[in-house]
Amino acid sequence: MLAIVVIPALLILWIITSIRRHNKSGLKDIPNAHFSVPYSRLWLLSIRWRKKENRSRIYLHRRLGPVVRLAPRELSVNCVEDGIRTIYSAKFDKDADFYHALVDQTGFMVTMIGNDEHRRRRRMLAHPYSNSYITNSGTIDNILSRVKHRLQEGMAQWASTGASVDVYMQAKCSMLDVVTGFLFGSENATDTLLDPSFENDLTTLTQATTKNLHVRTSLEWPMSYFASWIGGNVRPDPVARSRWEEWLTQVITNSYRSHPTKPSSTASLYDHFYDNFKAADPEMSLNDMASFIAVECDDHLSASHIGLGILLSYTMYELSRAPHWQHALRKELGTLNEPSELSLAHRLPNLRVLDAVVTETMRTRAPCPGPFPRLVPESGCRLVGKFDVPGGTVVSSSAWALHFNPDPFPVPDEWRPQRWLEADEKTEVEMRKWIWTFGSGARVCIGTHFSARVMKELLITIYSNYETLLDEEFTESVEQEDVFSSSPLAGRIQLKFRRLTQPDTMVVA
Numbered sequence: 001m002l003a004i005v006v007i008p009a010l011l012i013l014w015i016i017t018s019i020r021r022h023n024k025s026g027l028k029d030i031p032n033a034h035f036s037v038p039y040s041r042l043w044l045l046s047i048r049w050r051k052k053e054n055r056s057r058i059y060l061h062r063r064l065g066p067v068v069r070l071a072p073r074e075l076s077v078n079c080v081e082d083g084i085r086t087i088y089s090a091k092f093d094k095d096a097d098f099y100h101a102l103v104d105q106t107g108f109m110v111t112m113i114g115n116d117e118h119r120r121r122r123r124m125l126a127h128p129y130s131n132s133y134i135t136n137s138g139t140i141d142n143i144l145s146r147v148k149h150r151l152q153e154g155m156a157q158w159a160s161t162g163a164s165v166d167v168y169m170q171a172k173c174s175m176l177d178v179v180t181g182f183l184f185g186s187e188n189a190t191d192t193l194l195d196p197s198f199e200n201d202l203t204t205l206t207q208a209t210t211k212n213l214h215v216r217t218s219l220e221w222p223m224s225y226f227a228s229w230i231g232g233n234v235r236p237d238p239v240a241r242s243r244w245e246e247w248l249t250q251v252i253t254n255s256y257r258s259h260p261t262k263p264s265s266t267a268s269l270y271d272h273f274y275d276n277f278k279a280a281d282p283e284m285s286l287n288d289m290a291s292f293i294a295v296e297c298d299d300h301l302s303a304s305h306i307g308l309g310i311l312l313s314y315t316m317y318e319l320s321r322a323p324h325w326q327h328a329l330r331k332e333l334g335t336l337n338e339p340s341e342l343s344l345a346h347r348l349p350n351l352r353v354l355d356a357v358v359t360e361t362m363r364t365r366a367p368c369p370g371p372f373p374r375l376v377p378e379s380g381c382r383l384v385g386k387f388d389v390p391g392g393t394v395v396s397s398s399a400w401a402l403h404f405n406p407d408p409f410p411v412p413d414e415w416r417p418q419r420w421l422e423a424d425e426k427t428e429v430e431m432r433k434w435i436w437t438f439g440s441g442a443r444v445c446i447g448t449h450f451s452a453r454v455m456k457e458l459l460i461t462i463y464s465n466y467e468t469l470l471d472e473e474f475t476e477s478v479e480q481e482d483v484f485s486s487s488p489l490a491g492r493i494q495l496k497f498r499r500l501t502q503p504d505t506m507v508v509a
């Protein structure tokens, strides 16, 4: 009886206070994504839960402009000047609630919330990821030549049998083999192009984490807590997990042992991280150091494995749909036959078609669409010159919404490498500002130069001597899943390989 009176009364009270609060909120002039968003987060959580955040953000911004309110204290921002330039600066901390829901483990760079702590760690990790280091690294030369060799063996076989090949898996294997070599030295690199069982373990683990992450970021506490009870949280496969952890422990131990005697020409990332941690804090215990380095390495490893696997395989897929771009690319790769003093890594910037093809895929198939939420500092901020946003508001952008904006990118849904080749200098500079595959600002991805070099060199290996074709029998969806880390929905991408016969188009790479 009491419930019949009390519950509606509480409800009415709640509605009145929400409306009052909304009326006072500095956010009330900002267009609402849905009529309910000033009062409740449910709408935002529901699009995330139904895996529609991508499409929703794209169309909302087309309809409502560059700033849209998604929840009582959350905004989506979709412009560069006075937008991402502002909110991804060092003044804005990461939103702890979101990033802690994202991962089990904290204490590595991506999950650091405050910018001071982050700046110190970034200084320790960033040097071997700089452009000049990546371009000149002998360790990367070594590991890439091994992986290219493996890939060539594979392609020779696929072409001769006419097999249908899951290039998503092959791309993930290639990337895993490269990044483990860079992290721990080629003697401890994985060889999953030859034996993919290890890659399968990692993919199994990643899928479990992705599901977890989707559940956690789209439910409000205490729902996410109950969801973990009823099995909403997927338990990572314990066998795969222990195999993986055992391997990581072994290579880290080996890296630690071989560190003192290693010549700098064969230094791996581990060696740099070790020296930098030691220099920053000589008192740190060995165990602490080993575990800090291990979680950073684990993170770099999975970013390369999945992120670059997605990008490489989608580039191959788009090229298979557009044979004339394969042709243009091959013609450009022919220029590599001209004698040169420079290494391949130093010649990459001259390959404009290759760059256009890769950049356009980064635009249409960004592997991490976001959102990457930040907290407005106490002093507040002003967006697009007219909205004064109070401190404590969560603001975020999404790569897909930026990339599918028709202003910088006319006909945004189409994969059109020519937009990068035909644009005049000014337009190109403007378009590049909108590319957000790796984020931007103080916490932009440190893996961008590494990613570009590895992606491009592997594409050269593939397209110098082979053609790729669509497999007509493969009809599953190659759309990306609309979640934080976006693999193809089918879980695979099937293509066929054909060896080129005209000797004049063949390249030694």
Ligand code: HEM
Binding pocket: 109, 110, 111, 122, 179, 299, 300, 301, 303, 304, 307, 308, 311, 366, 367, 368, 372, 436, 437, 438, 439, 440, 442, 443, 444, 445, 446, 447, 448, 450, 451
């Ligand atoms: C296609 C591949 C990749 C994509 C799409 C990607 C994307 C991103 C994005 C969007 C961020 C910003 C996240 C945020 O603001 O919360 C980020 C950060 C980061 N990425 Fe990547 N990444 C890729 C590859 C890599 C690779 C290969 C590495 C290392 C080997 C790496 C290491 C990192 C690290 C350490 C951060 C954190 C930087 C910081 O907090 O200062 N990523 N990445």
Ligand SMILES: *[C@@H]1O[C@H](CO)[C@@H](O)[C@H](O)[C@H]1NC(C)=O
Binding pocket: 019, 020, 023
């Ligand atoms: C909202 O605030 C304005 C003044 O800022 C006031 O005139 C108006 O009555 C308020 N509306 C409600 C529903 O509280």
Ligand SMILES: *[C@@H]1O[C@H](CO)[C@@H](O)[C@H](O)[C@H]1NC(C)=O
Binding pocket: 187, 188, 189, 247, 250, 251, 254
């Ligand atoms: C790493 O390399 C060392 C030295 O070659 C070797 O003894 C060790 O077995 C390797 N460990 C793994 C897990 O590959």
Ligand SMILES: *[C@@H]1O[C@H](CO)[C@@H](O)[C@H](O)[C@H]1NC(C)=O
Binding pocket: 054, 055, 058, 400, 404, 413, 479, 480, 481, 482, 483, 486
């Ligand atoms: C995101 O939206 C765009 C535009 O509708 C679409 O082309 C793309 O496939 C979508 N991606 C996902 C993963 O939903």
